Amino acid sequence: MEHLDSFIYSAEDGGFSAAARRLGLTPAGVSKNVARLEANLGVRLFRRSTRKLNLTEEGEQLLREVAEPWHRIQDAMAVVRQGANRAAGPLKVAMAPAVGRMHFVPMLAEFRRRYPEVLPDLHFDNRQVDLIAEGFDVAIGGGVELPQGVVARELARVRIVLAASPDYLARRGTPMHPDDLAAHDGIARRSIRTGRLQVLTLRDDAGRVAPYDPRPVAVLDDPEAMAHAAAAGLGIALLPAPHAGPLLADGRLVRILPDWYAETGPLFLYYSNRRLLPAKTRVFVDFVLERFRELGLAAHFAG
Template structure:
């Protein structure tokens, strides 16, 4: 079984396009098609349904895919164990991350990361949709939530501290709430599907049903609406730190911290050994953010 054929099959499973998958690996459509045919002949099964526009996996192809991924990951890890790890990671690292965090805290560091690993290609998808790493062909994902998927291995990159915010203009007009219960008399800006806010109080956890006339599905939009004085909202400090520093937002109810088990994680499938390129990414950003990430420090400046 040819390793290059496996690589092509895995990319084909993600792109559903022979020409595109072949181009990523430097192959012409004809050569890519021939490689897949040889793989199918060697296995004695049909892996793909082919049409003029796209390809899709057969039932046998779906069953074979996770094993192909694991074989490729094992080979890469095995090579690293006998000395390849001393060389700079190569190939293409495919990353998926939340849109806002990616724009604000991954992209500014990409030039430095590329300088450390010049032979490594980067394929970055910024989306707030929770994608399947194996199906999407991703090596690693950055996630800012509580982890529930036991099929993933995670390493914490940074804390995800969440606070309650309002603009000075809003507070001047409507007053500042003194307890979580006071929020019932205020406009609350909510993320769609997340309108139950839990607070740690001396009497235990107190959950408030946040209500208001504006809600959205984007963290930056929530922050900007809060800056514009539309109401009170929950913000991650990595999202709001510059606005807090400039005085466009202020923290409210600091004595009643929000109940949250979220953090910023780098995750990869548990079926894969840790490839050198994934380790390079995780180590770089874990060190960059550190125990106290720059967005939670007084100077509010990214580290260089």
């Protein structure tokens, strides 16, 4: 078991030293455990260098096959040791940077007050993480294809709104209809997942649709950066409501064509569908759902 522990933690944490800290061993001890596992299997699991530890093809295959069952066994043993209702230990959470800073970081003090034995370990990243392979307990995001072994709880519907700076509108005029957008500069967004420019269609509550086709003057892959580029007067941007909100509130951005918007996938809370869900994960999921409801955050994300 300790050989498998050392392999999985080294693969997930990217090195023997990080795995050693989690296991309470020395890096040399972890390396020796992995070497013994390799000897037993008759294959190399890692390509070792002075700077980096990379999985071989056989190592990647083994990690895919054993990581999830191994985590289930570890969770089951932890539940038995700690009691099903005791929330404790590190909680690894992935979330988008801007949304995380604005909405989830302010929740941490209350969460820690309720559950002082849980250690939130937040990872801020716009990419879509592999919840199970990368060892996350929870991920918060949208537009993710639901892989096997993962469930999703909807937090909010996200509306995408049109905005530009007062300076830009003073120089170029304010569009009064979606057809007017073709004569304006636009800030385009590239999908991190596909690498292609996002193509969005505008709609209104009456069911009408219209193309969104301003002339691109810049391409960005981060909605917070797009909001600040628009505030700097670069052009018109289609922005998720939570990213546009603070700049609309302080006047750096002005919403245009307010009856028109685009839609994207909902904001979800993702976690494993393990039958023995660790208490730390369960209480975090329940806490976030409760705070979203109490603070009315779903309406904020809907613009």
